[in-house]
Amino acid sequence: MAVPVHCAVAGKEDDPDGVEWLRSVSARIRMYLHPKCASNLEASVREVLNSMLLKFDSSFDGVLLASFRPEILKFGHKILPLLPYFTVRLKADLLLFSPKAGMLIEGKVNKVEKDYIGMLVLGLFNAAIGINDIRQDLFYDEVATEQTWISESDERHCIRVGSRVSFLVKSVQEEDEFIDIVGSLVPPETGALDWIACLEEDKEAQQEQQTPVSEKRSKRKTEAESSSSKLKVEAEPR
Numbered sequence: 001m002a003v004p005v006h007c008a009v010a011g012k013e014d015d016p017d018g019v020e021w022l023r024s025v026s027a028r029i030r031m032y033l034h035p036k037c038a039s040n041l042e043a044s045v046r047e048v049l050n051s052m053l054l055k056f057d058s059s060f061d062g063v064l065l066a067s068f069r070p071e072i073l074k075f076g077h078k079i080l081p082l083l084p085y086f087t088v089r090l091k092a093d094l095l096l097f098s099p100k101a102g103m104l105i106e107g108k109v110n111k112v113e114k115d116y117i118g119m120l121v122l123g124l125f126n127a128a129i130g131i132n133d134i135r136q137d138l139f140y141d142e143v144a145t146e147q148t149w150i151s152e153s154d155e156r157h158c159i160r161v162g163s164r165v166s167f168l169v170k171s172v173q174e175e176d177e178f179i180d181i182v183g184s185l186v187p188p189e190t191g192a193l194d195w196i197a198c199l200e201e202d203k204e205a206q207q208e209q210q211t212p213v214s215e216k217r218s219k220r221k222t223e224a225e226s227s228s229s230k231l232k233v234e235a236e237p238r
Helices: 035-051 193-210 213-235
Strands: 002-014 022-033 062-075 084-097 105-112 116-121 124-129 136-142 148-151 158-160 164-175 178-184
Touching: 022 035, 022 062, 035 062, 035 084, 105 178, 116 164, 148 213, 164 193
Parallel strands: 124 178
Antiparallel strands: 002 022, 022 084, 062 084, 105 116, 105 164, 116 124, 136 148, 148 158, 164 178
């Protein structure tokens, strides 16, 4: 039996790929191990870390997704008073899922009803958006062949089972080491990702139309000269 009792982030924290709700941290961990684990300490430490996967831990301030390069720093030879355990101190790199209120998160829709939209984040964590947190521009289409929320102003914006959606985190509820996320689709930057991509394309096309003709010609000339220079370099004999 092993019980992790303390974790402290040591050193630099990174957001993998710039995603703020994923944290890569270097942590120092103290755990208690049963004396029977002493014969194979590294395997026992790895077993403990694996048992903590996908569970919320307040010491990590998040859910442990993976651990890398665990290194035992120190372990005690003495059994603790009143407890049949000895102490092990180690360091490890951890990948954590740490959603917070106010963050924008992406999820994949797995449930569509007339009073809420359900999603999975990272394919693992439940998120729900209630009808009061779905913006008024979206309405539940009862006539469609599949359950769908669709925009009144832009029919390209549809949310159905399988849609990937960006939403705002309103709250994160933790119970029995598992978390549920309550989200919102009210902010304008939220919605189906394919629709958001369409808006970006519309914006780029509009900017292109507003660009003066002289500037467009200058840009094309620069691109042509750059391509010509590359061809000359490639054509030079070695």
